[in-house]
Each structure stands twice: as structure tokens, then as C-alpha cells.
Amino acid sequence: MNRPVKNFLLFSFVFLFLCSALRIFLPANETGSFQSLDEKVRNFLERHRYSWRDMNVPEADGRILHDLVTKNNYTRALEIGTSTGHSAIWIAWALSKTGGRLITIEIDEERYREALVNFREAGLSGFIDARLADAHELVEELEGPFDFVFIDADKDWYVNYAKAVIPKLEAGGCIAAHNVHAPRSTGRRWRMGGGDYYEFMVNQPEFETSIHPDSWSGLALSFKKK
Numbered sequence: 001m002n003r004p005v006k007n008f009l010l011f012s013f014v015f016l017f018l019c020s021a022l023r024i025f026l027p028a029n030e031t032g033s034f035q036s037l038d039e040k041v042r043n044f045l046e047r048h049r050y051s052w053r054d055m056n057v058p059e060a061d062g063r064i065l066h067d068l069v070t071k072n073n074y075t076r077a078l079e080i081g082t083s084t085g086h087s088a089i090w091i092a093w094a095l096s097k098t099g100g101r102l103i104t105i106e107i108d109e110e111r112y113r114e115a116l117v118n119f120r121e122a123g124l125s126g127f128i129d130a131r132l133a134d135a136h137e138l139v140e141e142l143e144g145p146f147d148f149v150f151i152d153a154d155k156d157w158y159v160n161y162a163k164a165v166i167p168k169l170e171a172g173g174c175i176a177a178h179n180v181h182a183p184r185s186t187g188r189r190w191r192m193g194g195g196d197y198y199e200f201m202v203n204q205p206e207f208e209t210s211i212h213p214d215s216w217s218g219l220a221l222s223f224k225k226k
């Protein structure tokens with residue numbers, strides 16, 4: 001066998017070996033093709049973009065939650081109010097990059113089951129500990145510590161949720177809460193259920209609280225000072 005033929009055969013062998021090794025490390029989707037986790041989540045979000053109908057956060061807020069987690073390198077997250085899992089998917093996607101994990105709580109069994117299906121389809125089940133429970137009780141029981149908490153459940157309980165998670169939140173951590181409006185932003189006094197929550201949080205001396213300027217739904221962010 002002459003040298004060019006030998007080199008060609010050697011190159012082909014190394015190339016085929018690398019291709020098959022890569023396929024082993026990439027997860028397979030339902031159709032049998034191989035893709036990275038990022039691709040899988042992106043495709044899932046694209047497919048479901050117009051199908052979130054269970055009080056789920058809008059895409060823009062999901063993106064904000066994702067970026068908060070990655071930017072601050074948060075790893076221990078808690079979500080109160082899973083519904084069918086839109087916000088949890090954005091948060092868990094970010095946690096897949098920081099090496100973290102999300103506990104998310106939902107009281108409604110049908111939504112909880114649908115969320116589990118969504119987590120599996122998005123490829124994120126391994127990053128999510130989904131609990132079917134009453135958050136009024138479970139949030140008290142969870143030990144923590146957490147560095148990121150997203151409150152998006154029954155609005156009249158927001159202050160109680162905050163009181164329960166504040167001692168379990170690490171310095172530098174963040175509590176995000178959905179559908180909260182500062183009084184000046186609406187011109188109405190505490191019309192939204194989250195109004196008393198905002199008042200409560202701005203009066204916590206160890207927190208810096210504001211409404212995210214790019215959220216249309218009143219996303220309150222409270223950072224625990226370091």
C-alpha cells in the first residue's frame with residue numbers, strides 16, 4: 001500500500017472514531033437524532049412559544065429569570081408556583097449552565113403532571129425537583145439555603161412566602177416575584193395583590209428592591225446585600 005492511501009485510510013479511521021464518540025456523549029431526542037441540551041431546550045421553547053395558557057410568565061420574563069441566574073451564577077433555586085412549567089424551564093436551563101438545581105412547587109395536580117411532561121420533553125428533568133404540595137406548608141419546611149427564589153403563586157400570600165424564605169436566602173441572593181407593581185408605576189394604591197409585598201420588601205433594610213424595567217408584568221427583584 002502506498003503512503004497517500006495509508007494516510008487516507010488512517011485519516012478516515014480517526015474521523016469515524018471521533019464521530020461515533022461524539023454521538024455517545026450527546027443525548028438522543030425522541031426522533032432518534034442527537035443534539036446538545038442547549039439545542040433541545042431552544043427547540044422545545046420554540047415549539048411551545050404560543051402554547052403557554054396556564055398563567056405562565058411571558059417569554060421576556062422567562063429570559064430575564066434565565067439571565068439573572070447565569071449572570072449571578074446562582075445554583076440553589078426555589079420556585080413557588082410551577083403551573084405547567086414555563087418559568088421553571090427558563091430557570092432550570094440557566095441552572096444547567098451554572099451546575100445548579102431547582103425545587104419548584106405546585107398545588108394543582110393536573111398542572112404539576114403537565115409540567116413533568118414538559119420538563120422531560122425539554123431535557124431538563126435532571127435539573128428540577130418538582131413537588132406537588134401546598135407551598136404555604138412546604139416553603140416553611142424546606143431547609144435551604146437558596147440563592148434564587150421566584151415567587152409566582154397566590155398573590156395574597158407573597159409576604160408570607162417572603163418571610164419564610166428571607167432567613168434561608170444567602171447574601172447576594174435574589175428574590176424575584178411576579179405581578180408586583182410599585183404604587184407609582186400604576187398610579188393606583190396597591191391595586192395588584194403584590195402591592196403589599198412590594199411595600200414589605202422595600203422596607204427590608206438588608207435588601208435592595210426594584211421593579212425590573214424591561215418586564216411588562218411587574219417583576220420585582222430584591223437582592224440581599226452582601
Ligand SMILES: C[S@@+](CC[C@H](N)C(=O)[O-])C[C@H]1O[C@@H](n2cnc3c(N)ncnc32)[C@H](O)[C@@H]1O
Nearest residue numbers: 055056057081083086087106107134135152153
Ligand atoms: C401564575 S401561575 C405560575 C406560572 C408559572 N410560574 C409559569 O410561568 O409557568 C400560579 C400557580 O401557583 C399555583 N399555586 C397557587 N397557590 C399555591 C399554593 N398554595 N401552593 C402551591 N402552588 C400554588 C397555582 O395552582 C398556579 O398554577
